[in-house]
Amino acid sequence: MQDPTTRSDRDAGHVEVKNTTCYMCACRCGIRVTLRDGEVRYIQGNPDHPLNKGVICAKGASGIMKQYSPARLTKPLRRKANAERGTGEFEEISWDEAFDILEDRLGRIRATDPKKFGLFTGRDQMQALTGLFAKQFGTPNYAAHGGFCSVNMAAGLIYTIGGSFWEFGGPDLDRAKLFVMIGTAEDHHSNPMKMALSKFKRNGGKFISINPVRTGYSAIADEWVPIKPGTDGALFLALIHVLIKTGLFDRDFLVNYTNAPELVNLDENSPNYGMFMRDRDMNIEEGCFDAQNKYWWDRHTKQPVHNRAEGADPHLLGAYTCTDGTPVKTAFQLLAERVEGYTPEWAAEITGIAAERIKRLAYEMGVVARDQKIELPIAWTDVWGKDHQTVVGSPVAFHAMRGLAAHSNGFQTIRAMGILMTLLGTIDVPGGFRHKPPFPRPIPPCAKPPKGPDSVQPGKPLDGMPLGWPADPADLFVDESGEPVRIDKAFSWEYPLAVHGLMHNAITNAWRGDPYKLDTLLLFMANMAWNSSMNTTGVRKMLTDKDEEGNYRIPFLVVADAYHSETVAFADLVLPDTSYLERHDAMSMLDRPISEFDGPVDSVRIPVVPPKGDSKPFQEVLIELGTRLQLDAFTNQDGSRKFKDYPDFIVNYETAPGSGIGFLAGWRGKKGDKEMIGEPNPRQWEMYAQNNAVFHHELPKSYQYMRNWNKGYLTWANQNGLTRYIEPINVHLYSEVLQKFRLAAQGRTEGRQPPDRLRERVETWFDPLPFYAEPLENKFIDGKQYPLNALTQRPMAMYHSWDSQNAWLRQIHAHNYIFVHPSIGKANAFADGDWVWVESQWGKVRCMARYTEAVEPGTVWTWNAIGKAAGAWGLSPDANESQKGFLLNHVITEELPEDDCGCKVSNSDPVTGQAGWYDVRVRIYKAQPDEPKQSFPQFAPLKPAPGMSPARRKWQAFMAGILGK
Amino acid sequence: MTQLALVIDLNVCVGCHACVTSCKEWNTSGWAGPMTDFDPYGADPTGTFFNRVQTFEVGQFPNTQTVHFPKSCLHCEEPPCVPVCPTGASYKRAEDGIVLVDYDKCIGCKYCSWACPYGARELDEKQKVMKKCTLCVDRIYDEALPESERLPACVMACPTNARLFGDVHDSESEVSRQIRDNGGYQLMPEWGTKPANHYLPRRKTEIRIHEDELVRADNPLKKEGVPARPPADRPTLDDTTSW
């Protein structure tokens, strides 16, 4: 055998090295792909990429097996004329035929009633284009998967601090001294978080994980605080209670940067009850920002003064009476009163965390924030014109994602966390939470959904954005009677702040025809017949259900996917997407870019290998369809084609003619010498390719902190088209936005009112101050009968559930177990490894149990979406995924039973519509010995689709290039 | 004499398996490849890997530690697998201490794998030769690669930098320093195999709060007049006692 040190890998075959961007999960790391004789030989993290700096994860490093997976779809497919939907009987068609079918069908819908077309996408990193397409088409029925992912995290924090975690911002672990991670948070921003965590630990920081389960990142926590699922809000409120009681809050921060000292009108008879006292005579520009015409109670003059009046020093606490007799309290006083009863002892009962421990946690946070302040010699000017010589940070950082979000009480829980962070003074400071451009945004951001049914007109674009950020009831998307216009009922009184939509109810609603029926549903990368739905068994039935006349209730289903997912089988038309290594893509500032704390970053994907078979990037499909349907954005005035293809579109599309703002912010201008704004650059792709496929604009240091109030940054953001206003974004400790909805529900306002059946719900949940309530589902469940909380989380090697088709990754996670504390097994007479039934009020699954000591004993959990339907994802019907693996979604309901009010609502947060899929309660018992040793439910195995590689080989020995042939 | 090795920091390993698959992808098309998979899309898929990450739970609820434990060939200084090989296919390189297998000499008798207490060797059941971690010997000396990338694939991949690579015989090296400073240890020391790879144990950071820290003169509550003084007409001892 040749001496390994005398050979070079580069000498074996023809070697090429190309840079692009990963898409094995939503993290979007820079990757460097080595090809040997045109075949992928090695995918490594790009060392010159700001996001991952050369590292890569298990998935990213397995991209080869994703690229060459036999589950790849390679041909457009049409359901055979005589075949029932769901049987997976397809025939190959050409792209021309596919486009003809779509053009004809969608053309008719657009000309009559555009909202009969629904477009829902699983991945939401392409929203700028998919959203544009939907808007141009004229349908409001568009959303990505955020509604069942983490919308509560986005909405809860953005409505509080103007930014959130993940793409929007995150913990500055470079400088933090104490890091608190709450709930499952592994599967967002994974590589940067791993890198930061390790650095943080090596720098001697203390890492506290508050989580019912100790796996993943929690494994390396210095302290694990097991908590009962869905009770995080109670914990935060108790922590706030302790911080306020002991004075461990950052007074200067609260006074200067939040609405804590501002006076709230408490005149019961006023239409402005619960709103801030405002000086209506002040000359305030109207806009989507929080006008600063509010009042403080000045301790010197003992009277209300304009907020930030020269020389004034406000009281943070206190109840006062204005000269006109209006009773007022400071927002902070109301918060203090709110948390008065939320004692550690109260929270201990609910969370399962001892009161003494809650106090200690609060002390640690408060004392570290106060006594270990970081002062950086960075001069900056605040938006009120005051110069600061330094940036001061409280080094306590938080991170949370779905663990908090996926509960029906998640919005208020997350608001409580935002307030906790604010009390500690850790918003956009060194060592605390930091924003990533284009965040922070005004609270709430300016994009608004359409206002009513008239926004949807035949043959016209939608009047408004399909998704937006309501600031008051006038922004809701409802008809005169207050009923929803969107198929998923987002932005209706049921879920007024459903800023990411409710994809998880789209199929159920369309099937029932409530609020109306759809004609065509286009699903892109959304596995709605499996892990992207709650009540999976039910949804699968709805997809094949027929009305009295024998027509499918959802008449036409189009599925665009690169792989043979469970949903593909239900399609009437299948559009084969390319892999991520075969396409152009833009991680755009118009969408969710990959910005860093220090400035905006966007990036691109550039094909490194040609598309497999006849697969076509979904972006190209949209542009072709948009062109054929003569949508304004895609055609010239004479109706001719505007863009040759997607790369052409990315280069030349501008948000408005001549705006200079397009999908990519780097190398703009005719010569490519402009950043952020500039004319289209015909060589823009080339320049990205020459620069590691990424554009990173590093802001001056003085623009990198305190951006809610940083004049330099806000001015820069304004000049570069990121924001419309140079206005402070004060933290909404007290949320006037929520109070507006509450006032409407209470009938105190003139404007839009919720339907009577929803008044109480809106009044309860639109509380301007955070509160704790049990998840909605508990109301319908006998806690004694179903005593256990059931959770899922993604293993790091299977983030986003997209990879059972991957020969390497599936060896790591071939099937899943339900993890239980041994006491649960003992109490229910089953042993480690036994087959058990996991049953909720809504359904049951059979699976294998695995004992674990790393779980709060009232909780059971499993790795999500390892279980697959037989025959899907290119796997043989006897594969572990379908025979031993299981999907917990079968026991989760997408709707709650009819309430006393007669409402049947989504099993979601009543504020945001976030799917409450972490609320499910179950019981577990041993399967009978004569039952099959096989997971339940089972479905008829999927047949491979035409055009898929038939090879289900006994073995494979992958070696890239000629050597392997 | 040089002894190259990995030092694996269990204090920061989150069990992400990046090292597992980056190893597989580099090596399957490299000098030591291919790395065969059986039933890659069927029941009980199984294949050759040079490196695996395992999970252990230490202690009982609520005092549980979850430990992610990557394991690959430890490149022992006294490798028991080498002398037992009848053909000389298994060898330890004099120049850097890497233990390798020459596939052309290997007869696939599996005796070396019996002689490894760590289970670090895997027979490729298609190619019928013994395979194992090579410390990416085909990367670390490849001058066609940028110098910064002449590292094992797992080390380059590891997002938490839990895998350190270097010469454990050089007392000045980063790996030696880490072993010294952070209690680096070897697996199964009872066999005298002297594994070159070391592991760094979990280390715990704690914060201790003194009562004084909760009071302090600059407590903002003082500014807010809290605790508020009790009403002046409230009864006090003065009303009842005269001493």
Added chain:
Amino acid sequence: MHPAFSVIFLTTLIGAGQGLFLALFTGQLYALANLLPQQDDRYFYGLGSDLAVLFLGLGLLASFFHLGHPERAWRSAAMWRTSWLSREVIVLPAALVLIALYGLIHWMEWTTPFFVIRDALPVDASLIVGVLAMLAVFALYIATGMIYASIRFLQEWHSALTVINYGLLGIASGFTFAAAFSAWIGNGLVGFYGTWAVIITLAALVTRSASLIRNRRIKHKSTLQTAIGIRHTHIQQKAQGAMGGSFNTREYMHHQSPPFLHKVLVVFMVTVFTLPILLLAASYWLESPYLPAAAFVVQYLGLLAERWYFFADARHPQNLYYQSVS
């Protein structure tokens, strides 16, 4: 350890073949000392050696099934300085050739003495080759036994008893074989070989039982604590990094239940020791060519079970890393 059938056949076949040769040569030495009548060279020694060669040859053949690359087997003689396997690979063909030569000498009746020592010991080619073959056979027992006994962390194997047992069981089966062979050709040595076979079988019973007792009492040096380097009384594996199995779960584990193992133990104790002794004892009283043959067949089959158990009984420390999946 996972019992490897090729190795089970290899060790039992060559063990019996070597034992048969030792029995033949013992016969020759006894005859030299006039303790036994002279035997017919051609049939007894010649054919007997052929049988021994046949068993060694079959064993050698079986060993090839153990190799991934049998065509490279020749390479395995290279590392005789360090590897017992390499030594076995050298000694096995040497023993085979010497036994074959021994048989050939008898067959060809090249037994004219070259010289006579002290008027009592005529030294002919068969004696010289026989002594050499005997040395090779002992060396082979040791080499083969040491392959297992030298792996120090397979503590069940790492004992002199492994070599002794292997040798004694091989010799016992060889003498039983010789008894059966004698009965078959009717040369009147059934009693001689049968007696020795019983004695050696009883000796093997003692040493094998000793090893069983020893193995029950072994305190394994490696524990989960030393395997992962964490000192705690309560450690459990949750995942081993692969769910569909791996070389590690196939090569070092037998995947059989403890009751099954116990059954195998009982079966081999009866078939290796009790039954052959009873059958051989019976052949003292019942002159039958079948009883000793039956004794050999039973004992040989029993040895297959014994060898299976030998593997299954050995707990490889690497198994500590492969306890659970999830």
